[in-house]
Amino acid sequence: MRLPTWLAQHLAALRALVVLTIVLGLAYPLLMVAVARIPGLSGHADGSLVARDGKHVGSALIGQSFTDAQGNPLKQYFQSRPSAAGKGYDPTSTSASNLGPENIVDQPGKPSLLTQVCGRSKAIGEFEHVDGARPYCTPGGVGAVLAVYPDHAVSVNEACPATPFITRYEGRPVECAKPGENYSTGVTTPVRGNAPARPAVPADAVTASASGLDPDISVAYADLQIPRVAAARGLSQAQVRRLVQEHTDGRTLGFVGEPAVNVLELNLALDRS
Structure with missing residues (x-):
């Protein structure tokens, strides 16, 4: 049928x-x-969990911060790169800041990406005892950006009564920014300054990864931290450098990407040394 x-x-x-x-x-x-x-x-x-004394202390795939209760970096540990995931390295809030290279003017309560980078670079420079200056940053650690008008210019990221990072720009006097004023009618002009083209503080030290969870730092950022970690632990720089080399992963397939250092694994090795 x-x-x-x-x-x-x-x-x-x-x-x-x-x-x-x-x-x-x-x-x-x-x-x-x-x-x-x-x-x-x-x-x-x-999850590539990492254990110490039989207790899980993290994952080799997810970064974490090495700070005290007040959020200050611990001198005896290598520091990770910044994170935009939640309050930092939160796997439930993985994300980037979504701020691009043109985000250079601060908004009330919301610093621009440029100012965030400048502030981080200045802080790391002081912490590592190196020059934290970088192009388009003021000595005070904010974006060196002017709103230029025919007869004057305004340092838009330096609110009054701050003293602008330069007094004159192309013959125009430079003023501090008055809170609440709108300077969008001026020509927004970043000022490079005399910072070295290759800053002492590497780019990954002042920028977050796309996921906010990157467990690695560049070899350059690890090298920058060796003197401070060695002094804090009473070790020679050669001893610490050897540990860095042992925890440096090469390029994927030998040619993709750059060598990287896993911060958690390196810090655990330091604790065992």
């Missing part, structure tokens, strides 16, 4: 649903779980 067309179509759809549920809803997930339990893969499947 031939079934009605509508009934045959519904039965075919039901069979497809049952088969796909078994294959994709049961068999495939169970297969993936089984593969994840293979020796050598299980650690990655569990």
